[in-house]
Amino acid sequence: MPTGKRKGLLWALAAVGIGVSFAALLPSVARHVPWRVERWMDRAVGGDALLRPCRGTAEPASLVAFNKLVARIYPLDAEDRELPITVDVIAGDTINAFAALDGHIHVFEGLLGQVESPEELAGVIAHEIEHVRGRHIMQGLAVNLFTLTALSSALPTGSPGNSRIAYSLLSMKFSRQQEAEADERGLARLRAAHVDAAGFSRFFARAELSSAAPAWLSSHPASEARAELAHRAGGYPTAAVLGAAEWRSVGAICR
């Protein structure tokens, strides 16, 4: 091989090497990004402007009951209180809940129609809280950074599609390792809050069997693994999360 060509190849290999190590380092760096930076990024992609939380206009008790359910599992301690987590219900038929930038957890109204008990809903939210605590959103964003940059630069600045694309990237799929971490810590959270962990495995097992199972479930651990994890996490004293009337009213939050 001529020297010039070999030099070119070496440079290309070095560039790939630097790129790969940079990409490999990003997730661990992302874990330490200050919350104020994440808040700034959330504003930059216009996250808040796109999603309006349901406020229980027709039945104010529904918002009170939903907030009571959330308060049962978050915040639990001083470390929790340092986080900026908010949990809201947003209108839409999608059977899903997701964590976005700056600790915003969104539960679609469609999910409320699929959960059969407050414990099931608390299980899903506890899982999402641990995605936030593990900084999984920043990690995923760091990995997708180049895609995001490429997509945004292909669109005129300030176009509505810009933030929409950015936002859909933010509701990204997590790795199996991140899912397992959110499951394990979510179950520990339920235990600390004395919430029955059986709701957690019941919901995910049912969702997996349903043909309407959202795409996000495909990246989640298998239901048997989840049930096993929940079983091992169980065996502690539990107390009901909401009364029957409170739980019924939660379904009316977007009316």
Ligand SMILES: [Zn+2]
């Ligand atoms: Zn997840």
